[in-house]
Every structure is written in C-alpha cells, then in structure tokens.
Amino acid sequence: MRSELNITEAPKTEIRAENERLILNAAEAVFAEHGFRGATMQMIADRAGLPKANLHYYFTSKEGLYRQVVERIFFIWLEAADAFETSAGPAAGLSRYIARKMELSRTHRHGSKVWANEVMQGAPLVQDTLETALREWTDSRISAIEGWIAAGQMRPVNPRWLLYMIWATTQHYADFAHQIETLNGARPLSDAQWAEATRTVCGIILGGLGLHAGPAA
Amino acid sequence: MRSELNITEAPKTEIRAENERLILNAAEAVFAEHGFRGATMQMIADRAGLPKANLHYYFTSKEGLYRQVVERIFFIWLEAADAFETSAGPAAGLSRYIARKMELSRTHRHGSKVWANEVMQGAPLVQDTLETALREWTDSRISAIEGWIAAGQMRPVNPRWLLYMIWATTQHYADFAHQIETLNGARPLSDAQWAEATRTVCGIILGGLGLHAGPAA
DNA sequence: AGAGAACTTGACTGATTGGTCAAGTCTGGT
DNA sequence: ACCAGACTTGACCAATCAGTCAAGTTCTCT
Structure with missing residues (x-):
C-alpha cells in the first residue's frame, strides 16, 4: 500500500481521495453562499459534478460534510x-x-x-x-x-x-x-x-x- | 384618526402596531440564530407567542418579514x-x-x-x-x-x-x-x-x- | 344593540429535500 | 476469464415547512 502516512484514517484509493476533495470544495462554496440550512445536497452535487447519491457514499450525512468543511x-x-x-x-x-x-x-x-x-x-x-x-x-x-x-x-x-x-x-x-x-x-x-x-x-x-x-x- | 404621521404606510391600529413589533423582534432573533433558511415561521411564531397563521396575517411572506428585519x-x-x-x-x-x-x-x-x-x-x-x-x-x-x-x-x-x-x-x-x-x-x-x-x-x-x-x- | 371590519386560529396542502436502496458498472489481482 | 470489492446512480420515501383557508371571535363606530 503506497498511501502517505495517515494516522487516523483508513488508507484511501485515488478515486476516493479525488472525489472527497471535489465534494469538500463544492460543499465549502455552497455552504458559504447559502448557509448550512440553505445549502442542499443537490446544489453541492451539481457543483461537484456528481450525482447526489454519490455524496452519501463518501460522507455519511450533510452534517458530517459540513463539520469537515468547518x-x-x-x-x-x-x-x-x-x-x-x-x-x-x-x-x-x-x-x-x-x-x-x-x-x-x-x-x-x-x-x-x-x-x-x-x-x-x-x-x-x-x-x-x-x-x-x-x-x-x-x-x-x-x-x-x-x-x-x-x-x-x-x-x-x-x-x-x-x-x-x-x-x-x-x-x-x-x-x-x-x-x-x-x-x-x-x-x-x-x-x-x-x-x-x-x-x-x-x-x-x-x-x-x-x-x-x-x-x- | 390619531396615528403618528406615517408617510408611506396606511395608518395602523394599536393591535396591529403591537403585533408587528412582537413579530419583528421575534423574527430578528430567530433569523440571527438560524439564518434565513434555518429559521421557520413556526419558531418565530412560538417566540412571539402567536399562532403561525397570525404571522401571515401581518406579513405577506417569510421573505417580506426578513426584508423588514434587515x-x-x-x-x-x-x-x-x-x-x-x-x-x-x-x-x-x-x-x-x-x-x-x-x-x-x-x-x-x-x-x-x-x-x-x-x-x-x-x-x-x-x-x-x-x-x-x-x-x-x-x-x-x-x-x-x-x-x-x-x-x-x-x-x-x-x-x-x-x-x-x-x-x-x-x-x-x-x-x-x-x-x-x-x-x-x-x-x-x-x-x-x-x-x-x-x-x-x-x-x-x-x-x-x-x-x-x-x-x- | 347591531353591523361591519379587524383580528384569530386549527387544519390542511403542495413542494422541497435529506437520506436510502437495489441494481448496476468498473477495476485490480490471480 | 473470473471474482470481490470499490464505486455509481436513478428512483423512491418520510419528514418538514411556507403558505392557505374558512370558520370563528373581538373590536369599533353609530
């Protein structure tokens, strides 16, 4: 396994790392522009260029995603x-x-x-x-x-x-x-x-x- | 009619003035604590001590209420x-x-x-x-x-x-x-x-x- | 006292949305 | 070629919520 040293988290595939980055960046922008409640998972998905269900594959919930952004x-x-x-x-x-x-x-x-x-x-x-x-x-x-x-x-x-x-x-x-x-x-x-x-x-x-x-x- | 001079708005009854004040104050607090989308008309109603339907009697919409607060x-x-x-x-x-x-x-x-x-x-x-x-x-x-x-x-x-x-x-x-x-x-x-x-x-x-x-x- | 306007309110509705799921496809190892 | 695990995704569901409505009650003026 060739991932960087990674203390708390399980090693990630390339695909996982890339998609999490895409989603976090999209989420940061959408949360900033609309607030937590005003942001929808659909907006974040659109901005990340992924289907909404995919977001829930990488992040357990909207709140979990938000917490990582903060x-x-x-x-x-x-x-x-x-x-x-x-x-x-x-x-x-x-x-x-x-x-x-x-x-x-x-x-x-x-x-x-x-x-x-x-x-x-x-x-x-x-x-x-x-x-x-x-x-x-x-x-x-x-x-x-x-x-x-x-x-x-x-x-x-x-x-x-x-x-x-x-x-x-x-x-x-x-x-x-x-x-x-x-x-x-x-x-x-x-x-x-x-x-x-x-x-x-x-x-x-x-x-x-x-x-x-x-x-x- | 004994209302104060009131350039743009129609003269208000005492009840109307008092309830609008109650609702605006409640709305200001709730919008501040939850943001526009996070605030619900029900929260504002509870804080103002009025039923929700009453808010829509005094303010046409959530957005109208928000605008006045801002x-x-x-x-x-x-x-x-x-x-x-x-x-x-x-x-x-x-x-x-x-x-x-x-x-x-x-x-x-x-x-x-x-x-x-x-x-x-x-x-x-x-x-x-x-x-x-x-x-x-x-x-x-x-x-x-x-x-x-x-x-x-x-x-x-x-x-x-x-x-x-x-x-x-x-x-x-x-x-x-x-x-x-x-x-x-x-x-x-x-x-x-x-x-x-x-x-x-x-x-x-x-x-x-x-x-x-x-x-x- | 009576009429009309102002106000009150519980019940309802249509739209939105977070989250689920099952049926897929893709990839790397053997 | 085949398998297992990683990933993808359209369709769906239950909960929430802004706004409506119609049936009231309470004021105000004469």
Whole structure:
C-alpha cells in the first residue's frame, strides 16, 4: 500500500481521495453562499459534478460534510499563527500575522464565511473546538503579547481586544467581500488594492501600539 | 384618526402596531440564530407567542418579514453616523462613531448578525440598498475624512480601509459574540469589559492615525 | 344593540429535500 | 476469464415547512 502516512484514517484509493476533495470544495462554496440550512445536497452535487447519491457514499450525512468543511478552515487559520512565534518582536510578529490573515481572506473566502456562519449561530457543531483548541491558542498568544508589553516593546493594551481586532478586520475582507466589492464598483479588489488595504491595516494597528510598520511581510 | 404621521404606510391600529413589533423582534432573533433558511415561521411564531397563521396575517411572506428585519438594522446604523458629522475634528468624530457602533453591537446583536448573514450570502435581498444608500453614505464619509487629511488633522490613509476597519471591529463584538463569550469563560462581557474594549479599539485606531484618544464618548 | 371590519386560529396542502436502496458498472489481482 | 470489492446512480420515501383557508371571535363606530 503506497498511501502517505495517515494516522487516523483508513488508507484511501485515488478515486476516493479525488472525489472527497471535489465534494469538500463544492460543499465549502455552497455552504458559504447559502448557509448550512440553505445549502442542499443537490446544489453541492451539481457543483461537484456528481450525482447526489454519490455524496452519501463518501460522507455519511450533510452534517458530517459540513463539520469537515468547518474544521478545515479552522486548522488553516491555526497554522497562520506560526507567523507570530517565529518573529523577534511585536512589529514583525503582528504585521506578518496580519498580512498572512489578509492573504487567507483572499484565498479562502468561502471557508471564512462558513466559520462566521457557524459561530454566529452559536457554534452548534464546533463548540468543543472553541473551548479547547481556540482557547488554548488564544491564551498562548495573549501570553506572548503580554511578554512584549512587559519588556516595554509595545504600548500596554489588553491583548484580547487586540487579537479580536485583528481577526475582525482581516476576516471582514472575506466575510463582507460582497459589500466591499459593491462599494468598489462591483469589481473585486485589485492586487494593488489588497496590498494597500493590508498596509493600511498593519499601519494603523502597529501605529496604535506605538510601533513602526514592519517589513512589507 | 390619531396615528403618528406615517408617510408611506396606511395608518395602523394599536393591535396591529403591537403585533408587528412582537413579530419583528421575534423574527430578528430567530433569523440571527438560524439564518434565513434555518429559521421557520413556526419558531418565530412560538417566540412571539402567536399562532403561525397570525404571522401571515401581518406579513405577506417569510421573505417580506426578513426584508423588514434587515432594513431596520441598516437604518439604525445609518443614524449612528450622526456622531461623525456633528463633531469638530477626527479625534472626537471617529471616537464617538466607534463608541456608538460598539454600543449598538451590544444592544442590537441580533440585527447585526442578520445583516452579516445577508451580506455574506451576496445580499440577495438588499443589493439595491448597498448600491444606493450605503454607497452614498460611504462616499460622503470618505469625503469628510479626506477633508481632515487635507487639513493636516490626521495621518493620511485611504479612508475606505479605515471605515472597513471600524465596521469590522465593532460588528465583530455582535456577530462573534458567541466566540467572545466562550473565550471569556462562557460569560457575557461585563460593563467594565465593554468599556475597556471600546477604549482599546478607540485608542489603537486613533493612535494609528496620529491622534490622541478623544473624550470617553 | 347591531353591523361591519379587524383580528384569530386549527387544519390542511403542495413542494422541497435529506437520506436510502437495489441494481448496476468498473477495476485490480490471480 | 473470473471474482470481490470499490464505486455509481436513478428512483423512491418520510419528514418538514411556507403558505392557505374558512370558520370563528373581538373590536369599533353609530
């Protein structure tokens, strides 16, 4: 058997791997555009180019499919946190994290919306993830920021509100992309606009913390 | 006939006014918690304490009811903009606007979520509002900020990204309230926490624009 | 008191949709 | 060539839900 190392799951055939990927991508888009209840298995099937019954061969239920979509974006965001740790001080760490989250808002718009939807509805399916993984992650980042403050490397603010501000601002560009594009003359933001928005967000936040804008991440 | 002046709508009986209010409030909460498709007329009826058939006596359809809920929060936000105009300079204007939007996130959590949901799904029902009312409002605020910049009253930034940052950050406290409360030990933010969060948001944004924090709004 | 309008409500209906199933087809190993 | 397991799929079913309706009850005005 030549599959990659695969801790929890049974080895997959090529066909299975490919079809699961097709279905997950279609599901992410459809859940993002219509919400959990608004999405139908038929829409997802059409988008994936497969008959509906096939979806139930690979995923036990609509809810199971949805859960995998939600977890996927969460772990992508978690990885973005690496920008934080490996950096010397707050200016580089925060601006790299912000830039990375902005990038993810551009490339993973659908996932971000699905997450927002799930949380807005009270996280019926990922409450345990919030209480464990997100809580741990947040606490560790708060400690890191408190360290910077204690070392006099940035203006003292409650790190919690700072983190929320970064999440809110960056994810807004994914979740409210439609509004932003409407206000942009019904056109997506250009490369230059994304870059300027990222620079502005970094500039205001770092400036507000008494830092100079870091390298253009 | 003693009804208030009422431009577009027919005069209403007391009973009608009261029941429409009951239903709209119930609908706002249910749409916020379940999304448009996830909400059922039966849930709204139960929350309003009325039989379902009664809802259809006052509102022609689920969609009509939803539209009124969405429009209500939009006009509440529009009014918050007054904080902007009537202020002397950027420090007072922006911090009053931010404080007002934070307050609305606390008092109108449901409405904010309904709006977020609607926009995330591509604004199928309020696209015209985005293109007209929101666009006009935004353009006028952008001009105001550009005026401040031209007068050297604040650091030059693209006002558009600044506005998005304010919207994102303040609305995050409504839309992601569940996540924030989970990270707060499953308890709502206290008065003191709301005040501190507001001060922190104002402080970072004003600081990032080269301003001193305004009066505690 | 009486008439007409406003309001109330339980029972019903047609359409939608998540999920099932049984009858297939395809593929790799021997 | 043949078999077993993996995969495919059209047809179907039971549950849910927006909206209707007709038979009421309660107001309001004279």
